Amino acid sequence: MTSPRAEGEGLIRVYPAGDGALNGAALLWVHGGGFMHGGLDMPEADAVSRAFAARGMLVTSVDYRLIHDVQNRFPAGSDDVLTAWNWLISHATELGIDSARIFAGGASAGANLITGATLRLLGHEPKSSAPLPAGLFLAYPTLLATQPAPDAELRAALDADPDADFFVHSVVHGMYENYLGDDPDDAPISAIPGLATMDEVAGFPATIMINSFADGLRVSGETFAATLAAAGVDIDMAYEPDTVHGHLDRPAEPAFDRTIDRVVNWISAR
Numbered sequence: 536m537t538s539p540r541a542e543g544e545g546l547i548r549v550y551p552a553g554d555g556a557l558n559g560a561a562l563l564w565v566h567g568g569g570f571m572h573g574g575l576d577m578p579e580a581d582a583v584s585r586a587f588a589a590r591g592m593l594v595t596s597v598d599y600r601l602i603h604d605v606q607n608r609f610p611a612g613s614d615d616v617l618t619a620w621n622w623l624i625s626h627a628t629e630l631g632i633d634s635a636r637i638f639a640g641g642a643s644a645g646a647n648l649i650t651g652a653t654l655r656l657l658g659h660e661p662k663s664s665a666p667l668p669a670g671l672f673l674a675y676p677t678l679l680a681t682q683p684a685p686d687a688e689l690r691a692a693l694d695a696d697p698d699a700d701f702f703v704h705s706v707v708h709g710m711y712e713n714y715l716g717d718d719p720d721d722a723p724i725s726a727i728p729g730l731a732t733m734d735e736v737a738g739f740p741a742t743i744m745i746n747s748f749a750d751g752l753r754v755s756g757e758t759f760a761a762t763l764a765a766a767g768v769d770i771d772m773a774y775e776p777d778t779v780h781g782h783l784d785r786p787a788e789p790a791f792d793r794t795i796d797r798v799v800n801w802i803s804a805r
Contacts, residue, residue: 546619550584552632553588553590558803560633560669561595562587563597563619564580565641567579567646567677568644568645569644570601575596577784579642582791583783586792586795592802597616597619600615602713602714613652613661613726616648623637624637634666638671639652639671640798642675643674644677644714650728651728653668654725659724667740668740670743671743672798673742673756675745675756676746676752678727678728679754680719680722682707711726731762733762733765736766739763741768741769742763742769743770745773745775747780747781747782778790
């Protein structure tokens with residue numbers, strides 16, 4: 536694989552596809568970091584992009600604006616994701632990718648941004664127009680500002696690993712207040728996608744969601760996956776065993792390659 540190159544005035548970094556069997560597929564990838572942290576060189580951005588590229592998929596990693604000041608609050612990051620998406624779509628021929636096989640994905644807060652951007656493409660506020668992704672990959676997403684309580688299985692897993700029990704109500708709600716600069720209860724579903732109804736997700740692309748196992752945020756992913764399933768959307772939700780939140784930011788762990796390979800197999804079938 537050749538070295539990644541910066542594009543779009545620093546907004547994106549393109550990782551050319553290596554040898555593989557993904558037949559011209561491409562992925563727009565968005566790292567996490569609570570809407571406030573992270574960048575293109577963190578493992579969740581760079582290592583993930585390199586892993587997919589090494590398996591034969593061109594990857595465009597997005598360096599969206601972080602909320603270090605009020606100007607970068609929602610929808611700034613969402614706008615950046617859509618700008619990068621439009622760039623990738625418009626450069627498909629030049630990049631040698633199949634315009635019908637361009638996927639999008641993200642981890643944690645990045646998964647929120649990808650999900651919200653997709654809802655905007657479906658016509659939800661603030662609206663945007665472009666083709667929908669061929670499918671989505673959501674890694675341990677945060678999709679709700681106010682989460683349901685963990686079920687018994689998750690509660691036991693968090694009790695067994697107190698360090699993993701970080702995403703309590705005050706932390707998650709505060710993260711969204713910081714992201715929005717306002718009460719999350721008044722936010723559009725493109726900012727809080729877990730609030731979307733069955734009708735509002737009609738037409739949503741096929742989605743694979745892989746949650747970390749001992750992760751308080753997984754309840755928001757479960758909620759959204761249930762809504763997708765009820766609406767008849769093709770949703771494949773799984774849990775990565777023996778993991779806590781952010782396992783794609785730790786590429787030395789076995790769960791990193793397991794997740795990448797599972798997603799590659801899912802994409803290969805499309």
